[in-house]
Amino acid sequence: xxxxxxxxxxxxxxxxxxxxxxxxxxxxxxxxxxxxxxxxxxxxxxxxxxxxxxxxxxxxxxxxxxxxxxxxxxxxxxxxxxxxxxxxxxxxxxxxxxxxxxxxxxxxxxxxxxxxxxxxxxxxxxxxxxxxxxxxxxxxxxxxxxxxxxxxxxxxxxxxxxxxxxxxxxxxxxxxxxxxxxxxxxxxxxxxxxxxxxxxxxxxxxxxxxxxxxxxxxxxxxxxxxxxxxxxxxxxxxxxxxxxxxxxxxxxxxxxxxxxxxxxxxxxxxxxxxxxxxxxxxxxxxxxxxxxxxxxxxxxxxxxxxxxxxxxxxxxxxxxxxxxxxxxxxxxxxxxxxxxxxxxxxxxxxxxxxxxxxxxxxxxxxxxxxxxxxxxxxxxxxxxxxxxxxxxxxxxxxxxxxxxxxxxxxxxxxxxxxxxxxxxxxxxxxxxxxxxxxxxxxxxxxxxxxxxxxxxxxxxxxxxxxxxxxxxxxxxxxx
Amino acid sequence: xxxxxxxxxxxxxxxxxxxxxxxxxxxxxxxxxxxxxxxxxxxxxxxxxxxxxxxxxxxxxxxxxxxxxxxxxxxxxxxxxxxxxxxxxxxxxxxxxxxxxx
Numbered sequence: 001x002x003x004x005x006x007x008x009x010x011x012x013x014x015x016x017x018x019x020x021x022x023x024x025x026x027x028x029x030x031x032x033x034x035x036x037x038x039x040x041x042x043x044x045x046x047x048x049x050x051x052x053x054x055x056x057x058x059x060x061x062x063x064x065x066x067x068x069x070x071x072x073x074x075x076x077x078x079x080x081x082x083x084x085x086x087x088x089x090x091x092x093x094x095x096x097x098x099x100x101x102x103x104x105x106x107x108x109x110x111x112x113x114x115x116x117x118x119x120x121x122x123x124x125x126x127x128x129x130x131x132x133x134x135x136x137x138x139x140x141x142x143x144x145x146x147x148x149x150x151x152x153x154x155x156x157x158x159x160x161x162x163x164x165x166x167x168x169x170x171x172x173x174x175x176x177x178x179x180x181x182x183x184x185x186x187x188x189x190x191x192x193x194x195x196x197x198x199x200x201x202x203x204x205x206x207x208x209x210x211x212x213x214x215x216x217x218x219x220x221x222x223x224x225x226x227x228x229x230x231x232x233x234x235x236x237x238x239x240x241x242x243x244x245x246x247x248x249x250x251x252x253x254x255x256x257x258x259x260x261x262x263x264x265x266x267x268x269x270x271x272x273x274x275x276x277x278x279x280x281x282x283x284x285x286x287x288x289x290x291x292x293x294x295x296x297x298x299x300x301x302x303x304x305x306x307x308x309x310x311x312x313x314x315x316x317x318x319x320x321x322x323x324x325x326x327x328x329x330x331x332x333x334x335x336x337x338x339x340x341x342x343x344x345x346x347x348x349x350x351x352x353x354x355x356x357x358x359x360x361x362x363x364x365x366x367x368x369x370x371x372x373x374x375x376x377x378x379x380x381x382x383x384x385x386x387x388x389x390x391x392x393x394x395x396x397x398x399x400x401x402x403x404x405x406x407x408x409x410x411x412x413x414x415x416x417x418x419x420x421x422x423x424x425x426x427x428x429x430x431x432x433x434x435x436x437x438x439x440x441x442x443x444x445x446x447x448x449x450x451x452x453x454x455x456x457x458x459x460x461x462x463x464x465x466x467x468x469x470x471x472x473x474x475x476x477x478x479x
Numbered sequence: 480x481x482x483x484x485x486x487x488x489x490x491x492x493x494x495x496x497x498x499x500x501x502x503x504x505x506x507x508x509x510x511x512x513x514x515x516x517x518x519x520x521x522x523x524x525x526x527x528x529x530x531x532x533x534x535x536x537x538x539x540x541x542x543x544x545x546x547x548x549x550x551x552x553x554x555x556x557x558x559x560x561x562x563x564x565x566x567x568x569x570x571x572x573x574x575x576x577x578x579x580x581x
Contacts, residue, residue: 127542134549141556151567155576157560162512165553166503169519172546173496176526176539180489183534185542 019115022046043107047086067128072476074122113139117249144234156233171213177206187260221279231299240339280307315401323393330386380421386462495522
């Protein structure tokens with residue numbers, strides 16, 4: 001542990017160093033002179049460099065240092081987050097021009113939040129897990145309240161801040177209890193101690209509190225109360241970030257933690273997770289049924305989707321981690337698409353979030369309407385889209401682990417989900433009778449359009465030819 | 480000589496944690512809610528110090544310093560948001576919030 005860092009190790013840590021250095025350099029530039037276009041391009045370059053260094057390190061043997069493990073699994077997630085960050089940045093330029101008076105800091109916070117999320121997946125120790133979680137959270141507080149002239153954004157930011165800080169405290173107390181019982185903060189040390197002592201009451205209480213703290217970030221059911229308000233109040237790009245990178249980071253961190261610490265040997269913890277998964281699916285879908293606000297609808301539907309991921313999670317040793325990772329990728333693509341379109345249709349007057357706004361959209365914007373239809377099909381899990389294949393893998397993992405009750409709930413909930421997703425499509429194809437508002441959208445080929453094309457290709461690619469990506473995931477994911 | 484059992488210190492942390500939790504849930508003033516969250520965080524920090532002293536390791540105290548600095552970062556963002564909320568609403572009461580609903 002006491003050796004100095006070698007060049008090789010420095011190279012392997014490069015994705016994270018780049019994500020740290022990029023915003024710091026940008027910060028200096030902002031202090032000297034503000035320039036939106038420059039900040040925008042610089043951020044895209046940062047994400048592209050991160051992606052490049054992930055790819056060039058991908059086949060290296062894994063690096064284990066005292067706080068982080070850089071292996072294929074963490075690099076896969078880091079690369080995924082970098083792609084998502086890049087796409088959000090593509091959408092961000094036009095969106096910030098429309099809505100914000102301070103534009104440049106958005107990019108700083110975006111990269112820092114991505115860094116936090118990536119480090120969470122690489123953490124092999126509770127100390128680094130906690131620190132990276134806070135890097136993510138503190139960046140998110142300011143991102144959510146970024147449009148600070150809007151009361152909604154401030155309200156969403158405050159709600160998220162208080163609840164996230166509370167959940168951090170719960171997580172920390174859980175870690176403290178686990179540490180109290182085992183005398184170690186690294187996953188390996190805890191697992192080794194657990195092998196000899198088994199599940200003592202302190203340990204179970206600690207793990208339960210850790211799951212509660214993580215459940216808040218994932219917005220699964222008993223901890224989901226913030227989701228709809230924060231999704232609605234924050235601007236749609238930040239919402240898409242919360243729905244993708246923030247949740248994905250926590251899923252990755254949980255996968256790493258639970259491959260080392262075998263909590264699935266304990267029946268009561270499995271039972272609690274099963275109840276959480278079932279409740280998330282039902283409550284998320286039922287609440288989503290009643291929404292007329294697209295962002296709130298997507299918020300509740302994300303609760304249900306996380307319930308599906310939990311099924312893959314509970315079938316841990318049976319290819320569940322592969323399924324969860326694939327489902328995350330599929331969900332990332334669709335969510336980014338949905339919120340990206342909302343951000344593109346947003347004007348300086350307000351977000352394009354009301355479902356009636358989309359009435360007759362097909363007759364005005366056929367390409368965008370077709371894209372929204374594709375996204376909704378994927379969210380509903382219609383074949384040939386990524387959402388279908390994701391559900392298929394989750395179901396396969398569930399069958400292997402004999403989770404029949406949960407699989408039955410999955411089937412029921414997919415049917416409920418189809419109803420409200422198709423409602424959006426029906427709305428778009430209905431006649432425009434009260435569409436006095438015209439949609440202003442910048443003409444020609446803009447950056448957002450590029451991102452949308454990429455997302456559409458990804459949805460179809462993952463839906464039609466999943467085996468290529470799945471092979472890569474199976475190669476990388478921890479078992 | 481009788482020493483205080485280490486569980487008592489953990490119990491103290493748990494009691495503090497519960498006080499903080501009750502505070503967050505029951506208070507209507509955003510500043511006091513933030514204060515209650517701080518109590519929860521520091522209770523977790525105390526639990527770390529206790530655990531560290533049980534194993535005679537510095538890790539618990541190191542973790543406490545991390546918690547302190549993270550709480551400071553959190554509060555600075557939180558106070559900025561509260562300031563902005565006061566600017567817009569002329570109040571720090573959660574009742575004046577509630578723009579986000581159906």
